[in-house]
Structures are given as structure tokens and as C-alpha cells.
Amino acid sequence: MKFIAYNVRDDEIPFIEKWGKDNQTEVSYTTTTLTQETIEEARGFDGISGLQTIDYSRSLFEDFKKLGIRYLSLRNVGTDNVDLQAAADNGVTVTNVPAYSPESIAEFAVTMALYLSRKVGYMQQQLRQKQQFHFSPDFMGRLMSEQTVGIVGTGRIGRHAIQLFEGLGAKVIAYDKYPVKNKFHYTNNLQELVAQSDIISIHMPATKDNYHEFNHETFEAMKDTALLINTARGSIVDTNDLIYALQSGEIAGAGIDTIENESADLQDSRSTKQVNNADVIKLSMMPNVLITPHSAFHTTRSVMNMVNISMNNLKDLYAGETVADIVK
Numbered sequence: 505m506k507f508i509a510y511n512v513r514d515d516e517i518p519f520i521e522k523w524g525k526d527n528q529t530e531v532s533y534t535t536t537t538l539t540q541e542t543i544e545e546a547r548g549f550d551g552i553s554g555l556q557t558i559d560y561s562r563s564l565f566e567d568f569k570k571l572g573i574r575y576l577s578l579r580n581v582g583t584d585n586v587d588l589q590a591a592a593d594n595g596v597t598v599t600n601v602p603a604y605s606p607e608s609i610a611e612f613a614v615t616m617a618l619y620l621s622r623k624v625g626y627m628q629q630q631l632r633q634k635q636q637f638h639f640s641p642d643f644m645g646r647l648m649s650e651q652t653v654g655i656v657g658t659g660r661i662g663r664h665a666i667q668l669f670e671g672l673g674a675k676v677i678a679y680d681k682y683p684v685k686n687k688f689h690y691t692n693n694l695q696e697l698v699a700q701s702d703i704i705s706i707h708m709p710a711t712k713d714n715y716h717e718f719n720h721e722t723f724e725a726m727k728d729t730a731l732l733i734n735t736a737r738g739s740i741v742d743t744n745d746l747i748y749a750l751q752s753g754e755i756a757g758a759g760i761d762t763i764e765n766e767s768a769d770l771q772d773s774r775s776t777k778q779v780n781n782a783d784v785i786k787l788s789m790m791p792n793v794l795i796t797p798h799s800a801f802h803t804t805r806s807v808m809n810m811v812n813i814s815m816n817n818l819k820d821l822y823a824g825e826t827v828a829d830i831v832k
């Protein structure tokens with residue numbers, strides 16, 4: 505039995521090596537993204553551990569079949585980029601790690617909300633761009649306890665976000681397509697949540713149904729003082745409409761950890777390439793925006809669990825044992 509992990513960062517290596525040693529299993533790793541060009545590196549291995557937001561496509565799964573590789577174990581939660589039908593058609597079982605540390609992402613959403621509410625971006629801009637260091641009326645923020653926070657998606661991450669925002673004194677309302685009975689303060693629909701919230705934090709998976717659900721119409725319906733936080737998936741928010749909403753004052757700010765069309769480069773931790781995504785550059789210049797490279801997950805607890813749980817999933821699949829994290 506031997507496995508290979510793709511898109512490995514330096515901070516994952518000690519956990520991967522320790523897992524290999526503890527489990528007396530050969531594990532190889534590479535910093536490259538898994539593509540049709542790089543899958544040749546997996547020849548002779550029994551399973552692949554992956555971590556990327558670019559597509560696992562049908563043609564990639566056809567290559568799995570050609571190489572006789574039957575297991576793809578994701579080290580992450582989201583599976584929106586996986587062609588599951590193609591995986592099944594090519595005899596590949598896919599697993600993910602549904603709960604490596606939901607609190608890590610929730611905490612990051614709160615971090616973004618506090619940064620934006622307390623106008624930290626304006627303070628940074630004054631100092632970094634104008635080399636000035638003094639009070640400004642632009643710095644007047646809002647207390648979390650004076651705001652209504654709308655959580656979209658009350659699953660593992662959304663629930664932690666609710667706890668954290670409530671702990672800071674916010675009034676929290678929620679919307680979920682499949683609400684949990686007798687829990688949370690659900691609105692009847694997304695429109696109600698959008699109209700009532702001072703801060704909206706998205707915590708649902710990307711699906712066909714919610715592609716660009718946050719678009720021009722949604723921004724128009726938001727308060728012009730409202731903030732949008734997206735640590736879920738980029739495709740849920742129409743980036744062009746978001747930029748227009750921020751520039752025209754339809755909304756007051758945004759925290760963007762996930763943006764549409766993320767490239768392979770984003771998850772290559774050794775990349776030296778300069779950012780060339782025009783939207784990312786535009787958003788990064790705005791004092792009312794905090795944009796980060798899909799890093800809400802990135803804590804020590806997450807990294808340890810992502811590696812250990814995904815490697816255990818590979819080992820158990822190979823041994824023919826029951827694996828709870830199979831993605832269907």
C-alpha cells in the first residue's frame with residue numbers, strides 16, 4: 505500500500521511524514537496540483553490525497569482508471585469541483601473531510617466582519633498609501649452588539665459562526681434551504697434575511713441552485729450600510745456585480761476569502777507568480793474590502809485533521825473497511 509498527496513504545503517509535511525511513520529505506510533508528496541499533466545506522478549500508487557479548488561474533471565478520472573488508481577481522498581470539505589458521476593463511471597471512490605475544524609472558518613468570517621465593522625482597512629490605507637497617522641471621521645466603526653448578522657447556511661460552519669457572533673452580542677438571524685426544526689432565528693426566505701441584515705455571512709456549499717445568488721438584485725436589496733462576508737465558494741457571488749455594488753455604494757464593504765475562478769496558482773504555496781486576476785487587484789485596493797487567498801481554513805488544528813483524517817480514509821478504503829466520509 506502506498507499513497508501520494510498533491511498540493512502539499514510545507515506546514516503539512518511534518519503531519520504527512522508522522523502519519524506515514526505511525527502507520528508504516530509509504531506516503532509520497534508533491535507541491536503540484538493534480539491535473540492531467542501531473543497525474544503521471546501518481547503511477548504505481550494506490551490512492552491520491554488531493555487539495556484544490558480547480559476541477560477534478562471527467563478526463564482526469566479517466567486517467568485514474570488508466571493508472572489503476574481507485575481512491576481520491578480530499579483533504580478538504582467542498583466537493584463542488586468534483587465530477588462525482590465521472591469518478592463513479594471510472595471506478596474511483598471519493599472521500600472528503602467534512603469537519604476538520606469548522607470553527608476555524610467561522611472564526612475567520614468573524615475576523616473579517618470585525619475588520620470591516622471597525623474600519624481597519626481605512627486606517628491601513630491612510631498609513632500605507634498616504635503615510636499619514638492621525639484620526640479620521642472615516643474610522644468611526646460599529647459595535648457588533650448593535651448589528652444584525654444574517655447567516656446563510658446553518659451547517660457545521662454556520663452554527664459556529666452563529667455562536668461566535670452571538671458571543672459578541674450581535675442579533676443573529678439565519679436562512680437555510682433545509683432549516684433545522686426549533687433552532688436558530690430563521691427567516692422565511694433569503695430575501696427577508698438580506699433586507700434585515702447589517703452583516704451577511706455565507707456558509708453554504710456551491711450548488712447549481714445558488715450560482716450567482718448574490719448578484720445585482722441582491723445587492724440592491726441589501727442595506728447600503730451592509731457588509732457581505734464570503735468564506736464559502738466564489739461562484740455564489742457575482743464578482744462583477746459585487747465590485748459595482750461596492751463602487752456605487754449599494755453596500756458598504758465585503759470580506760472575500762473565496763472568489764470565482766480560483767486558479768491552480770492560488771493553492772501553490774511555493775508560487776512566485778504575481779497576482780494577475782484583475783478583480784482580485786481591484787478589490788485589494790478598496791479600503792472597505794478584505795480579500796484573502798482562500799485561507800479561512802488555515803489553522804494548526806485544521807492542518808493536522810485534514811492530513812490525518814484524509815490519510816486514514818485512504819488507508820481504510822484500501823483495506824476495504826467502512827468509511828463514513830465517502831462522498832455520494
Ligand code: NAD
Nearest residue numbers: 581582657658659660661680681682708709735736800801
Ligand atoms: P455543511 O454541509 O455542514 O452545511 C451547509 C449548510 O448549507 C447546510 O445546512 C445546508 O442545508 C445549507 N444549504 C445547502 N444549500 C443551500 C442553499 N442553496 N441555500 C441555503 N442553504 C443551503 O457545510 P459546512 O461544513 O458548514 O461548509 C460550508 C461550505 O464552506 C463548504 O461547502 C465549503 O464550500 C466552504 N468551506 C470553505 C472553507 C474556506 O477555507 N474558505 C473551508 C471549509 C469549507
Ligand code: COI
Nearest residue numbers: 555556557580581582801
Ligand atoms: C474546504 O475545505 O472546502 C476549503 O474550502 C478549504 C480549501 C483549502 C480547499
